[in-house]
Amino acid sequence: MREKRNLGYILLPVTLCAGIIIGIFIGRFVEQRKVSPGQEKLQTILNMIQHQYVDEIDIDSLLEQSIPDILMSLDPHSAYIPASELTKTNDELEGSFGGVGVSFQIINDTVNVIEVVAGGPAEKVGLLPGDRIIEAGGKQLSGAKATNEDVFSTLRGKEGTKIKIKVKRANSRNLLEFEVTRGEIPSNSVDASYMMADNVGYVKVSKFARTTYAEFLKALSSLKDKGAKKYIVDLRNNSGGYMDQAIFMANEFLPQGQMIVYTKGRTPENETIAVSDGSGRFKDSEVIVLTNEYSASASEIFAGAIQDNDRGLVVGRRSFGKGLVQNQSELPDSSAIRLTVARYYTPSGRSIQKEYKRGKDGKYELDILDRYNHGEFYSQDSIKFDPKLKYSTIGGRTVYGGGGIMPDIFVPEDTTGYTSYYIEAMNKGLIQKFCHEMAEKYRPLMKEKTLEAMNRIVPREDSLLELFVEWGVNQGLPARWYYVNQSRDLLLNQLKAVLARDLVGYEAFIEILNENDVTVEKAHNIISSGQGSKLLKKK
Numbered sequence: 001m002r003e004k005r006n007l008g009y010i011l012l013p014v015t016l017c018a019g020i021i022i023g024i025f026i027g028r029f030v031e032q033r034k035v036s037p038g039q040e041k042l043q044t045i046l047n048m049i050q051h052q053y054v055d056e057i058d059i060d061s062l063l064e065q066s067i068p069d070i071l072m073s074l075d076p077h078s079a080y081i082p083a084s085e086l087t088k089t090n091d092e093l094e095g096s097f098g099g100v101g102v103s104f105q106i107i108n109d110t111v112n113v114i115e116v117v118a119g120g121p122a123e124k125v126g127l128l129p130g131d132r133i134i135e136a137g138g139k140q141l142s143g144a145k146a147t148n149e150d151v152f153s154t155l156r157g158k159e160g161t162k163i164k165i166k167v168k169r170a171n172s173r174n175l176l177e178f179e180v181t182r183g184e185i186p187s188n189s190v191d192a193s194y195m196m197a198d199n200v201g202y203v204k205v206s207k208f209a210r211t212t213y214a215e216f217l218k219a220l221s222s223l224k225d226k227g228a229k230k231y232i233v234d235l236r237n238n239s240g241g242y243m244d245q246a247i248f249m250a251n252e253f254l255p256q257g258q259m260i261v262y263t264k265g266r267t268p269e270n271e272t273i274a275v276s277d278g279s280g281r282f283k284d285s286e287v288i289v290l291t292n293e294y295s296a297s298a299s300e301i302f303a304g305a306i307q308d309n310d311r312g313l314v315v316g317r318r319s320f321g322k323g324l325v326q327n328q329s330e331l332p333d334s335s336a337i338r339l340t341v342a343r344y345y346t347p348s349g350r351s352i353q354k355e356y357k358r359g360k361d362g363k364y365e366l367d368i369l370d371r372y373n374h375g376e377f378y379s380q381d382s383i384k385f386d387p388k389l390k391y392s393t394i395g396g397r398t399v400y401g402g403g404g405i406m407p408d409i410f411v412p413e414d415t416t417g418y419t420s421y422y423i424e425a426m427n428k429g430l431i432q433k434f435c436h437e438m439a440e441k442y443r444p445l446m447k448e449k450t451l452e453a454m455n456r457i458v459p460r461e462d463s464l465l466e467l468f469v470e471w472g473v474n475q476g477l478p479a480r481w482y483y484v485n486q487s488r489d490l491l492l493n494q495l496k497a498v499l500a501r502d503l504v505g506y507e508a509f510i511e512i513l514n515e516n517d518v519t520v521e522k523a524h525n526i527i528s529s530g531q532g533s534k535l536l537k538k539k
Helices: 002-010 025-030 037-052 059-072 083-094 121-125 148-155 212-225 243-251 298-308 367-373 420-427 430-445 451-457 461-474 481-486 488-503 506-514 518-529 531-537
Strands: 079-081 097-099 102-107 110-116 132-136 162-168 176-181 183-185 190-195 200-205 230-234 259-265 272-275 286-291 313-316 324-330 336-345 390-392 398-400
Touching: 037 059, 059 079, 059 336, 083 148, 102 148, 121 176, 121 430, 132 148, 148 162, 190 212, 190 506, 200 212, 200 518, 212 243, 230 518, 243 259, 243 298, 259 298, 286 298, 286 518, 286 531, 298 313, 313 518, 313 531, 420 430, 420 481, 420 488, 430 451, 430 461, 430 488, 451 488, 451 506, 461 481, 461 488, 481 488, 488 506, 518 531
Parallel strands: 200 230, 230 286, 286 313
Antiparallel strands: 079 336, 097 183, 102 110, 110 132, 132 162, 162 176, 190 200, 259 272, 259 336, 324 336, 390 398
């Protein structure tokens, strides 16, 4: 009942849904209109092909091949979904499904891993966002002939079956090979929620699915019962999803009458505004939002609403910059198109969408790599703002448009402990494999699934590291102790975290990883010391 009441107030004049707003495109698509010269020309060409071309051609098949190119020439996010792929494409936001557990996009004829599903089979063996899948199950998946259908049919299969996947990773000259055991892919949105200190709660949200708001509210309420008064909301690597879920989440932290997001399109039907209704249970709780370059769409709506209303700080790195709104409309043959119908804006008036050119020029797809090459991951000074895109928060603080949400507190990527030894161990998935073997050995001794129980039975840090190095030698990883010692803290953190994932659960994995996470540490220091409130008052 609560959700229905919020929907009626928050979303004006229409209900927003999914980062994909279900709209009116179909009506316009089939509406009879005067034929333009271009449309007449196209019909003439199709008639000539059908009746005069040397070989008999299926015109419907020809159009099926042409539609994706037409939509691709509009913007980076308009897309055609064939009928055979529609259900599979929506699965990740609708519920659990079988497979290896990656979200992907075919860019420049290459299958790029956009997201590795938390707790899924691919994550367990070490696949990472940004990996490019070259081959899977012995089938080549790169090149002009690679299609979404090819990837879906290859990666998905019966639970328990194995598939070998070869990927190209930016920091490796050679292809990396992983063996993944297919399984059910978790559909949970909240990967972890736990108490960090006496009154600080941490919540990690991995995507915005249909149940995200309910999961999020349950996590916050549980933390509040444990004594939490301040919250860190981690949206790093969250590529977005259903827009209404982000709106409901922001509503929990905002007083009545605060704008959350608005959209503008060519027609009144696509101009909407979301305003808080004052029913949130955490309006007086301090909050910090964590973002990075893979935080997109609905993640940026939530972060932008918190930042522009001076409700909390954003900490981390600049978000992705996806501010285009798509209508998903099913066509008569059960295929669908996702057509960009509007742009969305933060309360200060910023368009989150980063710059793009119509057509496929490759620059948009390589934006994250360009940021890395320009040093943005490591230095805030490398980020140049356009003075024409200067905006103000509700309290008068300066923020900038031009692509993504720039954090209030920039935290560079931490490469402390990165050595050739560590990179090789990670690229070969050796940490995951070693911990899997260790977990199989120690699982029978686990009387209860807790970190305390795990810490009582697994080897202490020095012994654990020595065991891993010795095991690595047998896997072809030489024991270069000079580099091992340089990477000691990082290796131990990864080993303990992966062991915790296999023996205790994914939440324990996140909790241990966060012990060595500079962004989480920075956010915790700010929120626990009360610096956040002071920083929000500065203009």
